[in-house]
Amino acid sequence: MSFSLAIVVPAYNEAQVIGSFHARLGAVLDGIDASARVVYIDDGSSDDTWPMLGAIAAQDARVEALRLSRNFGKEAAMTAGLDAVDADAVVVIDADLQDPPELIPELIARWLDGHDVVYATRAERAGETRTKKITSAAFYRLMERLSDTPLPRDTGDFRLLSRRAVEALRGLRERQRFMKGLFAWIGYRQTAVTYYRDARYAGTTKWNYWRLTNLAVEGITSFSTAPLRAATWLGVSAAALAFLYGVWVLLKALVWGDPVRGYPTLMVVILFLGGAQLLALGVIGEYVGRTYAESKRRPLYYIESRHGGLLRSADRAP
Numbered sequence: 001m002s003f004s005l006a007i008v009v010p011a012y013n014e015a016q017v018i019g020s021f022h023a024r025l026g027a028v029l030d031g032i033d034a035s036a037r038v039v040y041i042d043d044g045s046s047d048d049t050w051p052m053l054g055a056i057a058a059q060d061a062r063v064e065a066l067r068l069s070r071n072f073g074k075e076a077a078m079t080a081g082l083d084a085v086d087a088d089a090v091v092v093i094d095a096d097l098q099d100p101p102e103l104i105p106e107l108i109a110r111w112l113d114g115h116d117v118v119y120a121t122r123a124e125r126a127g128e129t130r131t132k133k134i135t136s137a138a139f140y141r142l143m144e145r146l147s148d149t150p151l152p153r154d155t156g157d158f159r160l161l162s163r164r165a166v167e168a169l170r171g172l173r174e175r176q177r178f179m180k181g182l183f184a185w186i187g188y189r190q191t192a193v194t195y196y197r198d199a200r201y202a203g204t205t206k207w208n209y210w211r212l213t214n215l216a217v218e219g220i221t222s223f224s225t226a227p228l229r230a231a232t233w234l235g236v237s238a239a240a241l242a243f244l245y246g247v248w249v250l251l252k253a254l255v256w257g258d259p260v261r262g263y264p265t266l267m268v269v270i271l272f273l274g275g276a277q278l279l280a281l282g283v284i285g286e287y288v289g290r291t292y293a294e295s296k297r298r299p300l301y302y303i304e305s306r307h308g309g310l311l312r313s314a315d316r317a318p
């Protein structure tokens with residue numbers, strides 16, 4: 001039995017690890033009975049990643065490397081890779097060795113069992129702070145509550161996709177790409193393989209809490225309209241309370257002839273309603289902004305140059 005396998009590796013400023021990564025990946029691929037290709041996507045790195053990928057491609061005929069015209073972000077880089085491949089099974093893996101390439105044969109075994117998406121689930125997070133563990137757990141719980149497409153927990157982007165799953169993903173060209181959500185959204189037969197996640201081998205993570213929070217907001221707003229609903233309910237309850245309070249004020253004035261006072265209550269009501277309105281506006285703004293970004297229909301990335309590259313299908317317009 002023989003099949004074609006492609007490995008998609010987004011890399012942004014990974015000069016410190018890309019060499020060891022490829023050595024480990026190459027060793028794994030040597031042991032797999034398949035015609036394998038590796039597609040590296042240099043996401044506009046500012047270090048030596050691109051020349052190093054050139055050297056790797058020159059030494060290893062299985063390697064192709066694409067360089068995006070600037071840093072488009074990991075999600076776009078992964079999309080560029082998925083657009084470039086033409087294989088029966090495609091594995092997406094990080095370049096920083098946090099996703100062990102040695103797991104690939106296991107992913108393949110599950111795919112051969114008839115699964116379309118085999119994702120790798122972290123059993124333990126070595127080298128991550130407690131706060132990061134807690135916040136990510138909270139995020140998954142929130143997503144589970146809010147969204148119609150449940151996300152598998154503790155799952156990164158490390159996974160194997162069958163040909164039809166890749167084709168399904170290619171059809172999703174939205175700009176707000178929350179890949180974990182998209183992977184889940186396409187459906188098909190999905191299954192998990194558990195592994196122990198290592199700490200970053202070298203280099204530094206490109207994420208900080210600001211970027212992670214933004215990713216979380218993106219994940220929620222692109223897969224759920226629950227915040228809009230929440231804004232509606234907030235408005236309805238504020239209006240109902242205001243009405244009851246109005247009745248009470250009116251009665252008080254009629255029955256007891258209340259002398260004017262009540263500056264504090266006035267202030268509280270104004271501030272509360274102002275806050276509620278701003279919040280609801282902000283939520284609506286998030287969605288309007290999203291609609292605006294999508295309506296421009298811009299390409300998701302541009303390819304600047306390539307190394308290796310027998311895969312001319314990569315020239316397909318994004």
Ligand code: UDP
Pocket residue numbers: 009010011012013014043071072073074075077093094095096098204205206207
């Ligand atoms: N990455 C990328 N573009 C970016 C940021 C990251 O292609 O703008 C790549 C990076 O080189 C790595 C993977 O995405 O291969 C995961 O990045 P990182 O290790 O920083 O994220 P974490 O593992 O902390 O989620």
Ligand code: MG
Pocket residue numbers: 094096098200205
């Ligand atoms: Mg990492």
